[in-house]
Amino acid sequence: xxxxxxxxxxxxxxxxxxxxxxxxxxxxxxxxxxxxxxxxxxxxxxxxxxxxxxxxxxxxxxxxxxxxxxxxxxxxxxxxxxxxxxxxxxxxxxxxxxxxxxxxxxxxxxxxxxxxxxxxxxxxxxxxxxxxxxxxxxxxxxxxxxxxxxxxxxxxxxxxxxxxxxxxxxxxxxxxxxxxxxxxxxxxxxxxxxxxxxxxxxxxxxxxxxxxxxxxxxxxxxxxxxxxxxxxxxxxxxxxxxxxxxxxxxxxxxxxxxxxxxxxxxxxxxxxxxxxxxxxxxxxxxxxxxxxxxxxxxxxxxxxxxxxxxxxxxxxxxxxxxxxxxxxxxxxxxxxxxxxxxxxxxxxxxxxxxxxxxxxxxxxxxxxxxxxxxxxxxxxxxxxxxxxxxxxxxxxxxxxxxxxxxxxxxxxxxxxxxxxxxxxxxxxxxxxxxxxxxxxxxxxxxxxxxxxxxxx
Amino acid sequence: xxxxxxxxxxxxxxxxxxxxxxxxxxxxxxxxxxxxxxxxxxxxxxxxxxxxxxxxxxxxxxxxxxxxxxxxxxxxxxxxxxxxxxxxxxxxxxxxxxxxxxxxxxxxxxxxxxxxxxxxxxxxxxxxxxx
Numbered sequence: 193x194x195x196x197x198x199x200x201x202x203x204x205x206x207x208x209x210x211x212x213x214x215x216x217x218x219x220x221x222x223x224x225x226x227x228x229x230x231x232x233x234x235x236x237x238x239x240x241x242x243x244x245x246x247x248x249x250x251x252x253x254x255x256x257x258x259x260x261x262x263x264x265x266x267x268x269x270x271x272x273x274x275x276x277x278x279x280x281x282x283x284x285x286x287x288x289x290x291x292x293x294x295x296x297x298x299x300x301x302x303x304x305x306x307x308x309x310x311x312x313x314x315x316x317x318x319x320x321x322x323x324x325x326x327x328x329x330x331x332x333x334x335x336x337x338x339x340x341x342x343x344x345x346x347x348x349x350x351x352x353x354x355x356x357x358x359x360x361x362x363x364x365x366x367x368x369x370x371x372x373x374x375x376x377x378x379x380x381x382x383x384x385x386x387x388x389x390x391x392x393x394x395x396x397x398x399x400x401x402x403x404x405x406x407x408x409x410x411x412x413x414x415x416x417x418x419x420x421x422x423x424x425x426x427x428x429x430x431x432x433x434x435x436x437x438x439x440x441x442x443x444x445x446x447x448x449x450x451x452x453x454x455x456x457x458x459x460x461x462x463x464x465x466x467x468x469x470x471x472x473x474x475x476x477x478x479x480x481x482x483x484x485x486x487x488x489x490x491x492x493x494x495x496x497x498x499x500x501x502x503x504x505x506x507x508x509x510x511x512x513x514x515x516x517x518x519x520x521x522x523x524x525x526x527x528x529x530x531x532x533x534x535x536x537x538x539x540x541x542x543x544x545x546x547x548x549x550x551x552x553x554x555x556x557x558x559x560x561x562x563x564x565x566x567x568x569x570x571x572x573x574x575x576x577x578x579x580x581x582x583x584x585x586x587x588x589x590x591x592x593x594x595x596x597x598x599x600x601x602x603x604x605x606x607x608x609x610x611x612x613x614x615x616x617x618x619x620x621x622x623x624x625x626x627x628x629x630x631x632x633x634x635x636x637x638x639x640x641x642x643x644x645x646x647x648x
Numbered sequence: 649x650x651x652x653x654x655x656x657x658x659x660x661x662x663x664x665x666x667x668x669x670x671x672x673x674x675x676x677x678x679x680x681x682x683x684x685x686x687x688x689x690x691x692x693x694x695x696x697x698x699x700x701x702x703x704x705x706x707x708x709x710x711x712x713x714x715x716x717x718x719x720x721x722x723x724x725x726x727x728x729x730x731x732x733x734x735x736x737x738x739x740x741x742x743x744x745x746x747x748x749x750x751x752x753x754x755x756x757x758x759x760x761x762x763x764x765x766x767x768x769x770x771x772x773x774x775x776x777x778x779x
Contacts (some may be wrong), residue, residue: 341695483690483692483710508711508714508715509715513715514715515712517715547702631730
């Protein structure tokens with residue numbers, strides 16, 4: 193459908209048909225006090241040449257730097273083929289089409305995506321993606337309350353070791369739906385959620401959230417936590433890093449019967465960090481809960497001639513049929529990001545993804561070893577971690593150290609003070625497969641120099 | 649014209665109610681309702697021992713066209729659900745008044761029976777709805 197704006201004559205003709213004098217009259221319904229008539233903070237238009245120049249100038253303000261920040265968005269190598277293929281005309285469309293079955297290629301891609309994610313998580317079913325990891329957790333929480341038929345509770349336990357941004361987003365989305373998100377303290381020495389930090393008599397619970405690895409990069413005792421929740425009639429919501437699943441036990445195999453709902457951020461799978469988005473969320477579940485899962489699901493079928501085809505399935509859950517009782521108001525998925533992720537996973541394969549995970553894990557361990565050679569740097573948590581770890585400065589403030597590192601072109605880590613002041617002068621570092629041995633020793637040496645110099 | 653057995657009671661939301669010897673009632677959806685909804689693909693049964701008020705949503709039936717709620721016609725407690733429907737939801741289409749029953753309820757307020765439709769009243773109500 194071409195985009196052709198209405199001419200004045202078109203507009204007049206339409207107004208004549210509906211018997212209105214002006215477009216302005218159509219907004220009569222809105223009380224004058226609520227109307228914003230002038231947009232004085234929106235600047236007037238610029239030409240293409242002017243806007244290109246403005247944007248290049250702004251882009252040059254971004255410092256690339258040698259990046260050791262993780263905390264939810266990860267710098268991984270993205271093979272050039274990923275976005276070369278993703279941006280081909282055939283794929284370069286952001287939405288699930290409205291006449292979905294007319295776009296068999298798009299549906300096949302989503303089906304392949306679902307198959308890969310379900311395989312990675314060892315779950316029965318995946319949807320065709322959600323908005324991002326944080327809203328994915330909110331959707332998982334709402335889903336758990338609907339799906340847990342043993343429980344009438346709207347109480348969900350969310351450990352403090354879950355990404356604090358995810359907790360905020362989930363709380364914003366669910367707080368007006370009478371759900372209560374209850375926190376669970378992490379072990380101050382090990383950095384994980386232990387059975388002893390869980391309530392002894394939890395009462396009626398809808399679900400327990402388990403992050404793996406958790407926000408600190410620490411690996412949780414997923415089997416024990418899963419079995420604890422199931423013993424108390426609660427479902428398990430796993431929040432996982434997809435890259436880590438190439439090394440760690442997938443949520444479908446946690447404990448005696450596996451996680452019930454799995455969600456997470458898809459960005460590590462071939463999506464550039466891009467200052468925070470667009471990303472995509474993924475979500476999987478056990479087959480028995482599929483009718484409570486939000487979002488679209490693509491199925492494989494055969495047509496009248498027996499040829500393989502793909503279609504939207506289980507649509508009765510969705511808003512155009514179920515109206516206010518739909519499992520979610522989310523219909524749009526992050527189609528283009530999912531396309532890139534599918535191509536990324538296809539190019540790397542299980543072995544490639546394992547190598548990414550393995551190198552990232554080893555790099556972070558090697559980095560921590562080097563950084564902590566300095567007497568004023570200590571490791572905060574004793575448990576093993578995936579590809580992030582928390583360190584603490586014994587005689588400097590994190591802000592000062594990070595600022596000085598930045599002056600040397602190093603984005604040294606994520607300052608944990610804002611969300612975890614109890615950890616003191618602590619920051620989290622992450623070294624993915626993109627970092628070389630030279631990068632690691634350069635970081636360690638620069639940091640040591642800063643710490644050895646007089647505090648500014 | 650759809651089949652409306654004379655021995656049953658009905659609601660305007662298209663549930664039928666059959667009194668059992670033990671004082672409980674079986675509940676399902678009418679022939680007219682299954683015809684409107686089309687081929688059933690899934691029935692979400694209520695949980696046993698759930699205590700309901702008359703008019704509460706308690707089950708969901710999903711057809712190729714739509715997913716609709718089933719309302720409890722009476723107050724009471726769920727004492728049995730038709731597990732057969734989990735694997736064979738099409739029994740609601742094939743035999744809505746016998747094999748297609750959805751749940752059995754032990755009513756807590758016998759007075760409520762008086763507010764149910766008989767076959768004639770249901771036929772009138774559902775034919776008015778068609779126009």
